[in-house]
Amino acid sequence: MARRRKGVCALCGIEAEVTREHFVPQCLWSGALPNRMETVPACDSCNAGTNLDDEYFRNTLVLMFDQDHPQKRELFAGSVKRSFQKHPGWMEYALKKVEVHPLVTPSGIWLGNFPTMPLDGDRFHRSLFKIIGGLFYLIRKQPFPNDGQIGIVGQLCAETKPLIDSIEENLFPPTFTFGDDVFEWRFSQTRDGITMWKLAFYRSVVFYAYGLEYAEDWEALKTAVEA
Ligand SMILES: [Zn+2]
Numbered sequence: 001m002a003r004r005r006k007g008v009c010a011l012c013g014i015e016a017e018v019t020r021e022h023f024v025p026q027c028l029w030s031g032a033l034p035n036r037m038e039t040v041p042a043c044d045s046c047n048a049g050t051n052l053d054d055e056y057f058r059n060t061l062v063l064m065f066d067q068d069h070p071q072k073r074e075l076f077a078g079s080v081k082r083s084f085q086k087h088p089g090w091m092e093y094a095l096k097k098v099e100v101h102p103l104v105t106p107s108g109i110w111l112g113n114f115p116t117m118p119l120d121g122d123r124f125h126r127s128l129f130k131i132i133g134g135l136f137y138l139i140r141k142q143p144f145p146n147d148g149q150i151g152i153v154g155q156l157c158a159e160t161k162p163l164i165d166s167i168e169e170n171l172f173p174p175t176f177t178f179g180d181d182v183f184e185w186r187f188s189q190t191r192d193g194i195t196m197w198k199l200a201f202y203r204s205v206v207f208y209a210y211g212l213e214y215a216e217d218w219e220a221l222k223t224a225v226e227a
Contacts, residue, residue, distance in 0.1 A: 010040035010137035011130060013146055021047050023134025025054035025127065028061070028182050028201070030074035037178065040137045050130065055083050056090060057127035061201050069202040071182055128152055132197055132209055135185060139195075145213050148193075153208040167196040167208050 007018040021042035026033060062072050062080045084091040129150055136144045144150065153160050153167070170188040177184045184200045193213035200206045 005041075007041045008143065009043035009046055010143050011042050011046040011133045013143040014043055016043040018043055019047060021134070023130050024178055024183050025050075025058060027054050027058045027079065028071075030071050030078060034178055034182075038134070038138060040134045046130075050126070053123050053126050053130075055087075056123050059083055059090065060124060061205050064205050069181065069204065072202050125152060128199070128207060128209065131199065132211065135187065135197070136195065136211060139187065139189070144211060148211060148213040150209060150211045153210070163210075164208050167198065167210065170196050171198055 004017045004019055006015070008015055009018055011021070011023070018041035020039035022037055022039055023042070024038065026037070058075065059080050062075050132150055133144050153163055167188075171186040172188050175184050175186050181203045182201065184203075186198045187195060189195045195211040195213075197209040197211070198206065199209065
């Protein structure tokens with residue numbers, strides 16, 4: 001039984017009974033988990049109900065790009081195959097032909113057109129937001145503000161290149177890894193509340209993201225990118 005205590009949930013910020021949550025889904029590993037797994041305190045509603053999200057997230061990562069990573073190969077032959085048998089709709093969805101979709105943040109900012117596999121974007125993004133929220137808490141010892149905004153910059157294309165270049169230039173040097181190259185991340189932060197993130201899964205699937213702790217930061221970020 002997980003140890004419970006009163007505290008602040010690292011993921012949604014409410015005060016509640018919290019337990020330790022593996023915010024990087026454990027199902028990303030096929031066999032034994034790495035020795036060092038980061039956890040954050042999370043309330044029951046953030047802790048529960050994300051298993052399907054995590055499963056979908058893992059399946060999608062494993063299907064993207066190559067199967068070179070040994071963990072990916074094992075997952076593909078094992079739990080991912082079983083998962084698609086259990087949820088045939090997911091496979092159908094994933095195998096629709098590649099399309100170009102505009103990527104727009106929740107507040108309506110257009111980030112560019114992305115050639116993507118059709119994704120259940122909300123579901124997929126929930127897993128990414130949870131990971132970024134957990135990492136933010138590790139660094140800052142406080143939850144990401146509820147009125148802040150996290151944006152995911154999916155793939156490199158002409159429209160997103162300036163933003164991705166700017167994030168790359170600003171990242172602090174160390175790369176943190178969660179073992180076996182399954183998950184690696186880098187970040188940077190500014191004094192005025194902008195965090196930038198690079199998340200790499202299986203050394204092949206990379207997402208860039210930014211966190212704006214205050215809504216007006218978007219203007220500052222745009223200026224920094226355009227400079
Ligand atoms: Zn919570």
